Amino acid sequence: MKTLNVIGPGRLGQSLARLAVDSGQYQIGGVLARSEQSAAKALAFIGAGQVCLQLADLPPADLWLLAVPDSSIAAVAVELAAAQVVKTGDVVFHASGALEANILAPLQAQGALIASLHPAFSFADPARAVLTFFGTPCAIEGNAAACKLLNQFAQAIGGVPFALAEGGKGAYHAALSMAANYLVTLADLSLKTAHQAGIAPEMANSLVLGLMQQTLHNIQALGPAVALTGPIVRGDAGTVQRHLEVVGENQQAPYRVMGLATLSLAGDRVSPEQARQLKTALTQAEHALCTSGN
Incomplete structure (x- = not known):
């Protein structure tokens, strides 16, 4: 069973993490939020994981989801690389619809496999999202090995993965x-x-x-x-x-x-x-x- 760490458990992060748990194919490692209270609230919905308040506190994982606002992805990638907790071969991905995987380049330089997975879905309410997510198209691009694993992840949570051409995110x-x-x-x-x-x-x-x-x-x-x-x-x-x-x-x-x-x-x-x-x-x-x- 693969382990998923979630950085930024907002509506999208919570929803994907809960879907991953419900699939029975993934376990949640660490969940990092801005405060212990918001992290604990997210864990209560997800039903698994441990609260982390610093990037350095995140446990080892096979997949790392950066579910933060688009404007914060680059900075978080730099900070995560500096924390040196991502291992060679780990898959690090974000869920932005507009940004490409290469925004995670600092982590790729450390041996991580970088990609992006964007579900064409509105995550207005995590509880409703979990119930209605099945069949959602999920756009995937990035490192070939990472994309293969994210295809499996998307299918496990009920999504329908499809590949984007290189440079096609815009x-x-x-x-x-x-x-x-x-x-x-x-x-x-x-x-x-x-x-x-x-x-x-x-x-x-x-x-x-x-x-x-x-x-x-x-x-x-x-x-x-x-x-x-x-x-x-x-x-x-x-x-x-x-x-x-x-x-x-x-x-x-x-x-x-x-x-x-x-x-x-x-x-x-x-x-x-x-x-x-x-x-x-x-x-x-x-x-x-x-x-x-x-």
């Missing part, structure tokens, strides 16, 4: 941010435009969010290109122009940018002449905004 995180964050912003812009049409808030929510959910189902079943509908894929530049004339000022720039991206996605479903008219309508809106700003 694109991976950008993809997630666009899918999650920008979808929320798009919903907000659509709802505001619906309100501009005089639609009551409750009906606007039903109308816009219901259509978004239906579209997501279509994308999953058919793929983005086939799921695409609307005036742009129909080559209807007149409707696009009318949209730009009526949407609010804050909605015009996003509409234009998304319209050009949609035109690209439509591909040869739009004739060259239709594509020219659509591009003209969308870029003229940009010119008009720039002129009015001057």
